[in-house]
Amino acid sequence: xxxxxxLHERWSTQVTLLASGCLEGAQRERAxxxxxxxxxxxxxxxxxxxxxxxxxxxPARTATPNVAVQYLVTRVEARLDSVIRSRPWxxxxxxxxxxxxGLVAALLPRLMPGPSPSQxxxxxxxxxxxxxxxxxxxxxxxxxxxxxxxxxxxxxxxxVNLNAQSRPCPREHAHVELEAEVQRSRELVSRxxxxxxxxxxxxxxxxxxxxxxxNVLREVASLxxxxxxxxxxxxxxxxxxxxxxxxxxLLSRELVS
Amino acid sequence: xxxLAQGERDALQPLMERHYRRVYRIALAYLRxxxxxLDVVQETFVRAFEHAGRWNAGSEVAPWLTRIAVNQSIDxxxxxxxxxxxxxxxxEGDHDDRLGSGEISPELQAHGHELGARIxxxxxxxxxxxxxxxxxxxxxxxxxxxxAEALGIRLGTVKSSLFRATHELRRRLRGVWS
Numbered sequence: 001x002x003x004x005x006x007l008h009e010r011w012s013t014q015v016t017l018l019a020s021g022c023l024e025g026a027q028r029e030r031a032x033x034x035x036x037x038x039x040x041x042x043x044x045x046x047x048x049x050x051x052x053x054x055x056x057x058x059p060a061r062t063a064t065p066n067v068a069v070q071y072l073v074t075r076v077e078a079r080l081d082s083v084i085r086s087r088p089w090x091x092x093x094x095x096x097x098x099x100x101x102g103l104v105a106a107l108l109p110r111l112m113p114g115p116s117p118s119q120x121x122x123x124x125x126x127x128x129x130x131x132x133x134x135x136x137x138x139x140x141x142x143x144x145x146x147x148x149x150x151x152x153x154x155x156x157x158x159x160v161n162l163n164a165q166s167r168p169c170p171r172e173h174a175h176v177e178l179e180a181e182v183q184r185s186r187e188l189v190s191r192x193x194x195x196x197x198x199x200x201x202x203x204x205x206x207x208x209x210x211x212x213x214x215n216v217l218r219e220v221a222s223l224x225x226x227x228x229x230x231x232x233x234x235x236x237x238x239x240x241x242x243x244x245x246x247x248x249x250l251l252s253r254e255l256v257s
Numbered sequence: 258x259x260x261l262a263q264g265e266r267d268a269l270q271p272l273m274e275r276h277y278r279r280v281y282r283i284a285l286a287y288l289r290x291x292x293x294x295l296d297v298v299q300e301t302f303v304r305a306f307e308h309a310g311r312w313n314a315g316s317e318v319a320p321w322l323t324r325i326a327v328n329q330s331i332d333x334x335x336x337x338x339x340x341x342x343x344x345x346x347x348x349e350g351d352h353d354d355r356l357g358s359g360e361i362s363p364e365l366q367a368h369g370h371e372l373g374a375r376i377x378x379x380x381x382x383x384x385x386x387x388x389x390x391x392x393x394x395x396x397x398x399x400x401x402x403x404x405a406e407a408l409g410i411r412l413g414t415v416k417s418s419l420f421r422a423t424h425e426l427r428r429r430l431r432g433v434w435s
Binding site for chain 2: 012016020052054056058070083164
């Protein structure tokens with residue numbers, strides 16, 4: 001590299017910072033004095049200014065969201081609801097885990113070969129086991145509700161995203177991109193089948209809403225990741241006609257309480 | 258903000274009305290996708306609500322929200338990059354060069370914003386830190402010190418990132434003005 005090239009390289013950062021309006025005082029004066037003496041740096045300075053002039057015309061600088069602020073507020077509130085709903089679930093799961101641990105610890109000595117019958121009075125043991133069964137049923141009820149709350153929170157996230165989704169699919173003309181929602185719906189449908197029994201007594205009051213949510217998710221799960229806009233609109237209409245998001249929110253509150 | 262810190266959701270709307278456009282523009286300048294930018298607006302205000310208690314009452318709200326918005330944008334970009342990497346492995350380097358060289362967001366294409374599309378491609382070609390520094394300096398008019406604080410990096414790193422970003426953008430956009 002020539003001496004001239006070496007010096008130019010050294011000044012390059014300063015020239016960029018000068019054109020970007022980031023130099024002040026003595027540094028700025030030094031850079032300006034250098035520009036007067038160096039044609040390469042002057043050219044570079046002009047190029048950076050030209051670049052910044054181009055960037056100043058970027059439409060993104062003046063873009064405004066194509067949705068009303070009220071819509072965004074609703075989205076934020078829905079998201080906060082889902083965050084809040086997921087928290088009691090986590091704590092309750094921890095509590096349930098500890099309770100199960102406690103039950104196992106209490107029952108284990110009875111299941112293991114123990115002392116002779118003459119040393120263990122039969123009647124009190126039966127009474128204690130009966131009490132533990134009741135606790136187990138309560139625990140099952142709590143867990144079923146928590147699973148339902150979690151499922152509803154995650155389903156609500158998918159439905160909020162579907163309502164907000166308008167991203168065109170880059171792979172097909174006049175289609176919308178639904179890959180994330182389709183994938184999530186498929187996961188939720190499988191998980192619901194595994195963890196939530198809709199005929200279970202504990203969930204009977206929630207059954208209708210759970211069935212509606214399940215149907216919508218199945219419908220979304222059956223869509224292509226690149227779907228026609230009218231297919232998405234059909235799902236949206238169904239959610240709206242059934243007022244599903246509102247019902248999910250109310251039911252979740254009820255189940256949590 | 259005080260009401261927000263006390264968990265009052267009614268305080269969200271006035272805060273969002275005042276700042277959501279700016280937060281959206283930061284996210285859009287960084288991510289170059291309107292839908293992703295809206296998601297970042299949402300997550301920025303969710304975080305603001307959750308962490309309102311940490312906001313220093315003596316400081317301004319706008320830089321605090323800017324910091325959250327930039328970090329949310331970077332997080333989202335990383336998630337998206339990971340998702341793309343899972344679908345098809347990229348070449349070495351921490352930026353998505355295929356996006357930079359080829360893909361123009363469909364929204365920009367549809368509106369025929371040729372200039373926006375070219376800037377879109379050029380900005381997307383930058384590594385995440387350089388892009389954040391450039392956006393904060395030239396879209397948000399933040400000082401180098403403010404950028405260093407927002408991104409949690411040293412002043413020297415901000416300067417070198419700004420220089421590299423400018424150099425790369427000059428190279429990619431030279432045809433626009435010459």
